[in-house]
Amino acid sequence: MHRIAKIKVDAKQLDVYKSLLNEQMNTAIKVEPGVLSYTAVADKKDATSIIIFEVYASVEAYQSHILTPHFKKYKDAVKDMVLSLELIDTDVVCQAKKENF
Numbered sequence: 215m216h217r218i219a220k221i222k223v224d225a226k227q228l229d230v231y232k233s234l235l236n237e238q239m240n241t242a243i244k245v246e247p248g249v250l251s252y253t254a255v256a257d258k259k260d261a262t263s264i265i266i267f268e269v270y271a272s273v274e275a276y277q278s279h280i281l282t283p284h285f286k287k288y289k290d291a292v293k294d295m296v297l298s299l300e301l302i303d304t305d306v307v308c309q310a311k312k313e314n315f
Contacts, residue, residue, distance in 0.1 A: 215269070215275070216268070216304045217267075217270070218301075220262055221299050221300075222299075225262050231264075242282070242285065246278070248271040248272060249275065250263055250270060251268075262289075262297075
């Protein structure tokens, strides 16, 4: 399952948001076998526009992920920092990557 999350963050809380996001992402990668990868990027022209590329082993892995204590902690902590959230489910058309990357 590949998903894109487009997030707009309150500029005054951006550093705290990024720290909380980093904590959630790293915890999920360490403890959830179905969470395969995250890549979070910010628009160079607007650092408050965050896009996260998420890869899960399956829809079930994603559904399990959103019920975990660390994800719920993250969602609760950032609820007043996130000004908007758009989730985009995608289908992989093609993929190329370096070996061991």
